[in-house]
Amino acid sequence: MSDPEDVLFSPAVKAEQTRLGSRISFEGRTWQTEITPDLRQFLDAIDTFFFATASADGRPYIQHKGGPSGFLKPIGTHTLAFADFAGNRQYITLGHLRENDRAHIFIPHFATRQRVKLWGRARIVEGDLELMERLxxxxxxxxxERAIVFSLEAWDVNCHQHIVPRYSEAEIAPAVNSLVARIKELEEEVARLKGGGE
Incomplete structure (x- = not known):
C-alpha cells in the first residue's frame, strides 16, 4: 500500500505547500487509512456524496451519488461499497473506472458542517447477487444496476469553514412534528377558552 501522504499530496502539491508555507503543518502527520468507528457512524447518516474519477488522460468527472441513509457501506476495514442505481445513462464514471481505477469520495454533511474526503481505488462489480443484497x-x-467497490487508501476530515448549514427533510422532521403538536394543543386550548366564555 502507498504511503497515505503520497496518496493525498503529489510532489507538485508538496512543492506548493512548501512555497506557500503550509508544508510543515503536514509533515509527520498520521493519516487515517482504516474505517474507524467514528467514520462508520458518520457514514450511517449519509444519504449523498460526490464521486470523482478521471479518464486515462486525466480528464476529471464528478458524479453525485444519492440513496437512503447509510447506502455507502463499509464492507471491510479498508473497503466501502455502494449500489450504483440506474441514472442518465452517460456512463462516464464507468468508462473512467475501466481505464483508471483511482477515485475520490467527497462527503459534505451540511447539518453538522462536516466534510470527509476519501482517497482510493474503485472497481465495478456486476452480477454479484450476495454483494448486492448487502448494499x-x-x-x-x-x-x-451494479456495485462500486472502493478500496480506501487514506481519508481526512476538513474544517467546517464556509459550509452553510442545511437540513434534510428527515433531519428537520422531529422539530416540525413537535411544533405541529404544540400548535394543535394551543388551538385546542383556544377552542376550549372560546367555548367556556360563551
Whole structure:
C-alpha cells in the first residue's frame, strides 16, 4: 500500500505547500487509512456524496451519488461499497473506472458542517447477487444496476469553514412534528377558552 501522504499530496502539491508555507503543518502527520468507528457512524447518516474519477488522460468527472441513509457501506476495514442505481445513462464514471481505477469520495454533511474526503481505488462489480443484497435497501425505490467497490487508501476530515448549514427533510422532521403538536394543543386550548366564555 502507498504511503497515505503520497496518496493525498503529489510532489507538485508538496512543492506548493512548501512555497506557500503550509508544508510543515503536514509533515509527520498520521493519516487515517482504516474505517474507524467514528467514520462508520458518520457514514450511517449519509444519504449523498460526490464521486470523482478521471479518464486515462486525466480528464476529471464528478458524479453525485444519492440513496437512503447509510447506502455507502463499509464492507471491510479498508473497503466501502455502494449500489450504483440506474441514472442518465452517460456512463462516464464507468468508462473512467475501466481505464483508471483511482477515485475520490467527497462527503459534505451540511447539518453538522462536516466534510470527509476519501482517497482510493474503485472497481465495478456486476452480477454479484450476495454483494448486492448487502448494499440494497429493498424499501428504496430505485433500480440498482451494479456495485462500486472502493478500496480506501487514506481519508481526512476538513474544517467546517464556509459550509452553510442545511437540513434534510428527515433531519428537520422531529422539530416540525413537535411544533405541529404544540400548535394543535394551543388551538385546542383556544377552542376550549372560546367555548367556556360563551
Amino acid at each position: 440494497v435497501d429493498p424499501s428504496y425505490k430505485a433500480r440498482p
